[in-house]
Amino acid sequence: MALFERRDHLPLPPKGAKTYNTVCQYCNVGCGYKVYVWPVGEEGGPGKDQNAFGADFTNPQPPLVGLNYTETMHSVVQGRDGREYHVAIVPAQDSPINRGDYSIRGGTNALTTFSPTRGTQDRLRYPLLRLGDQFQAVTWQEALTLMGRVIKGIRDRDGNDDNLTVKCYDHGGSGQGFEDNYGAGKLFFDALSIRHIAIHNRPAYNSEVWGSRERGVHELNYDVSDARLADTVVLWGANPYETATVFYVEHILPNLKGATLGEKKAAFANGEPAEPGYLIVIDPRKTSSLTAAEVYAKDRVLHLAPRLGTDYILANAMARVVWERGYYDPDYLKARTDMTLFEDYKKKSLKLGTPYDAFMDEAETITGVPRAQIEQAAEWMAKPKGGGQKRRTLTIYEKGIIWNMKNYDQVAAVVQLAVLTHNIGRPGTGCGRQGGHQEGYVRPPAPTPGSIFNGGPPVNVDKLLTSGKGKFYWVIATDPYLSTPNSQFFRKRIHERTQKLTEALGRAGEPGTVQAWADKILQVLYEDPDALFMVVQDIYMTDTARDAHLILPAAAWGEANDTSINCNSRLLRLYEKFTDPPGEAKPDWEIFKWVGMRLAELYRADGRREEAAKFEFGKDWKTDEDVFLAGSQEFKDNAVSEADEATLEAENYKGVTYSFLKEVGQQGIRTPVRRDPATGKLVGTLRRYTHRFGSSDGKFKWYGTDDWEGYPPEVDKYLKGEAPERYPFWVTTGRAQTIWQTAYHDRNLPEKTLALPLPYVEVNPEDARRLGLAGGDLVEVYNEEGNGTFMVYVTDAVQPGMLFLVMYHWRGTSNSLTSGYTDPKTTIPWYKGTRAALRKVAGALPSLHQTASTLQQNRFE
Amino acid sequence: MTSVLTRRKFVQLSVASVALFSAGGRAATWFAPSLTYPSIKAGNVAKIEVGKPAYFNYPDNRAQAVLVKLGKPALGGVGKDRDLVAFSASCTHMGCGVQYKGERFVCPCHQSMFDPAKSGQVYQGLASEWLPQIPLRVQPNGDVVATAVEGLIWGRVKNV
Structure with missing residues (x-):
């Protein structure tokens, strides 16, 4: 028998079912979805003309291109009129973002609707x-x-x-x-x-990215098409297979597979070489984004695994390689960046006063990344292509950079590397965060x-x-x-x-x-x-x-x-x-x-x-749209030319109404929205900073990063005296594909809770052997801040001597162990680095073993 | 106004009742197995080797299913080692055929991975539903027979 109730028959929405456009409630990607609502007791037929999907179910749908309508995409809700209604929420095939695809998170949107007879009955209903x-x-x-x-x-x-x-x-x-x-x-x-x-x-x-914004670069500056056009994609502390899943499988992986070559040839200058994309993953872990890419393009994937907290030193070292080898365009730098501040960058970040060999030796010592790898990464990012054409590199960073030690300097160093190599504002380029959730800031x-x-x-x-x-x-x-x-x-x-x-x-x-x-x-x-x-x-x-x-x-x-x-x-x-x-x-x-x-x-x-x-x-706020329109008054006048888009707030939507949005549907409009001075029409911004940066004079503001100063006292205490023996593991943390944030909805879904009944810790096979640990064992992970019981996953995703804890699980959060350190420049915490000890607990919880899989999540071959 | 049940109205009412009944009454939650499934031979215990998947069609010839002997006890496993399990071979994400690669099923399209020892659990990837498991019965002659599908086969709204 199945472990939970499964279905083998789903009702089809009849023609005339109420239909709505929406976007997934979960991650940064923002996949489009269509919602169908109809009374219980009515049902559409399997013929194309007999149901509101307009899909032919008289034969099975064709794989990949057919309509996805699965068990988790249907639910029944109670209406306020006392009647029951079917709700079907399926991926939108007309969305330019997901093109009908979906992930394990969005695929369950229908199950999150309120019902007095499902897990969502736990919803708060009155004060x-x-x-x-x-x-x-x-x-x-x-x-x-x-x-x-x-x-x-x-x-x-x-x-x-x-x-x-x-x-x-x-x-x-x-x-x-x-x-x-x-x-x-x-x-x-x-x-x-x-x-x-x-x-x-x-x-x-x-802001988690003042290190970028104060340079004149808002963190959302690229377009989904840039992931398809890039010669090289850099994932820096970002693991999109798990946390921006559909963006990764629909846009980045196809580029690596060579499936976007036609688009590249059409977008590139005449004679500019186009080939399947390269991928650089910079992460202490062998993430599933890395190993999934290796299935398709092993020789075009590079993994750099810096020591925790040292990414900005690595970024500066890559920039120094770029400088030494002349992989930059002096005319671009002069025209578009603040050359007075550039002196500071050359002195403190590129450290031109230190001879190249000595500089690279020091970078290798601090980061633990071999010099040859640093040089290769710089080549893949910026070495001009045949015919002297500039390489096109899209750099996507996320919490590995943002929730790192020294948040400000980390973000600044990554963005500066992109600008030094003119990898922003051109098709196939950009340097921005991947994002956690979607955005909607107006205040x-x-x-x-x-x-x-x-x-x-x-x-x-x-x-x-x-x-x-x-x-x-x-x-x-x-x-x-x-x-x-x-x-x-x-x-x-x-x-x-x-x-x-x-x-x-x-x-x-x-x-x-x-x-x-x-x-x-x-x-x-x-x-x-x-x-x-x-x-x-x-x-x-x-x-x-x-x-x-x-x-x-x-x-x-x-x-x-x-x-x-x-x-x-x-x-x-x-x-x-x-x-x-x-x-x-x-x-x-x-x-x-x-x-x-x-x-x-x-x-x-x-x-x-x-x-x-x-x-x-x-x-005067009677409807949601009243509030939307009131908010738009906070934005600047957006009747500006295309070249001046950089002067607008990233989210400026002045002039947009709900009826405009209903008309454009899944195609939406890209912010900042401009009212084109020539036509008076609202137009979106495909890609930012092609003509100027978002600073007062339009020039990029360089910043000289700090030297390596070691770890802050909150973590350094674990590195002194006998502490490294008591707390022998480095600890990093992060999210997993299956659950969203604190799993506030997911903890009601058997598909999720049976798979992840407890938070897990990744342990390298060497460490597991030494400590006698097997997958599914229960361990306590602890340090002077806190502790938690975790289920062991044995995997080479982590290096020997390092643990990875999944964040925010309701049976024990990894944040019990993280320190109170924040970057003194921004007050952003370092969620992803501390040290801890681990011990196998006595006894076991056999019922958990029976249902939870501990197969290796980053092994695809 | 007096209410007269004309023949016409009676027919309309009957049609409505049938519609309600066929839509599953209360809320149309057809918990599997809610349909009548054929019994079809998927293999024979004497011939199935550990780790060698055997593909067969079930519940009709347009649906591929897969039978595996895991070599370790599995949820819903049959045979003397309780290690024989079968699943729909269509990935629950977008319908591609899953491949058995030592201990697990991997989908070649987007790398969703399923654990056959844990009822087809999605332990990585995009699929939001577990792989539909096919309950098995072992006949006295060793034939392994598929008896139903617990879960919706991708691309269908009704398994049979």
Whole structure:
């Protein structure tokens, strides 16, 4: 018998089923999907003209080109009218991004819809208030009054908003597009003046790529077609087979296989050589992106495995090779980059004062990458092709660079290497992040404008809270108990602080009215400065929510209209609402609006009309589109020429409406959107920085990176004295194909939970042999920050002496072990480097062995 | 107004009831096996070697299936070593034929990989559903017989 209920017959949507366009709720790629909704009891027929797919099921669909409609693409939901409806969510064949393809994440979109009879019944449906050790239902009316009174009580007493702390997503995907982000921005930055705010996973409000933006390069600058045209693709700390799957298999792998040669010949200059693509993977692990590519093009794939934290030294060494060998265009550099700052780059990054041999010896010693490999990588990136034509290289970096030690310098070094070799702004080039999720940032100006060089660094809100500051903590659509670095310590402290309030509230019996509740909360917060009031706003009861005092239920993907751009093309599309939120759950923007309106009422009752007016920002927001259009007012006038696209915000969508987006459907429009001065029409931007960079004078701003300074004290403590023997492994962390982020939906799906019942640790076969470990064994991985029980995967993905922990698993997060270090220039953490010990636990959990596969995930041959 | 059940209305109502019934009643969740499957011989225990896949057509001649002897006990395995399992050979991702490569099935199109010892679990790759397993029965004469398909075969909305 199957391990869980399987299907052998799916209903077809009848002609006349309601159909919607949408985009996957999960990763950066942003695959297009089509949604069909129809009442239970109706069914379409198998003939092409008998169903809403317009697909012929009288014979089996043809492999690869047929319509994908699988067991995980259908579900039944309960409508608000009390009827049941079928929902089918299938990959869009007219999407230029996925072309009908899909991944293990998006393929399950249909199963994430709310149903009272499936796992999604766990969705939050109405506000919950903690009464002692229980959460009880309350109305929105009462929840909003309590929020309003506590927020107002704190800011009135303090005369500022510094005791109000927030943790909130700040861009799109997963049901939070421009609309929700704008709602949050208006409440927190215009109505309130929140300084102590942090973004989803991380401890501060910052960009992960200030090292690129402050050079004049927004991190999303290439197009999906560039992955098809590149002579060389560089994956630097990016593992797209697992984390940008469809982008990798539909666009990058076909290039390596030579399937895009025709497109190259059409796009390249006359006589320019075109051949199947080359791939450079720079990663401490033999990632599945590397090994999958080796199946097709072993001699055109190069793997560089630098020591943890040393990537920027490696990037500078590759740049030095480029310099020594003249793989650059001096005219381009003079015309398009700041040659005064270039002197600093030559001195500090290229270190032209050090002889080449000595420089390369030092780089090899620090990074552990052989000089010959560094030189070969530089050749593959930049050595001119036959006829002296510039090589076209697309560099895609992600968390291996971003969540590295010294975030700012890492990102800057990679971007500078791309600009030095003119690998940006031309077809087949670009240098940007792969992205985690999709994007949708539009807000009033944020409290911290930039890195330490531009008004920063931002406040570390995690440390502010764990040190006992702040009185109110509002956690929105993120689960810091799993996702924040050094999370074991964070969990303990937030629990301790919220518990102080919980106990004090219950000491003389809980108050019986909302007014009395608010008064007592405020009284306790100011009597015991360590006490903390916590609100969690989410779609599920998260790990963090277990310590909350008030829980607000939010709408999810598909339960409201929203808009986002994807990362590989900045493609803006409308994600249409196709179902209702469960119970009384509301879209985030609406919750922000109503919190504002309640505060306005309370201020009006005090006779403070001016203060009240600030909080009425949402009074005219009736629909999601009202918010989308209001947000567009934050952007610059976009009636600029093509050459001036670089002067626009990356996400500028001024002039775009929902009806425009409905018309363009899956084709979308690429931001920044311009209103063409010649035609007056809205046009997208295929690729950025062809004509100028995004700095004030249009020139690229070079930066001289730091010298190698070794590891920060939070990790260096594991390298001193006897510590390396006690904590013998380097630890790195990352995501896996199967689960999305904290697996908030995936943990309800048997396909996922049976496969990954526990978090896993990758152990090299040599280490496994030495320690007597086999696949499926349970081990404790621990260090001075925290610990967790992990299931062993034996694999050569990791080198001997290194462990890889999967992130964010609900049965134990790798972040319990990560340190509290952040880059002093940006406050971005180093999630991907620490040290730990490992021991085999006594006994076993045989039921886990029975269902979970431990076959090697990076072995494709 | 009095309600008169005309013959015409009666026929309409009957048609509606049939439609409701044939759509699976409540919510059309046809848990496999919900259909009538043929019994077809997939091999004989005396002839199947460990690690040598045998392809056969099931449940009809337009669907390829694969029988393997893993050499270690498997979920749903039959035979004296409980190591004989069979699956639909169409990748659940986009329908390409999966290949048995020592311990696992690999799809040549996008590298989805399935573990035959764990009910066809997707342990890597793009497929969002496990490979449909084919329950087997061993006859007294050693014939291994396919009896149903637990899971939807890619490209179909109804297995038979």
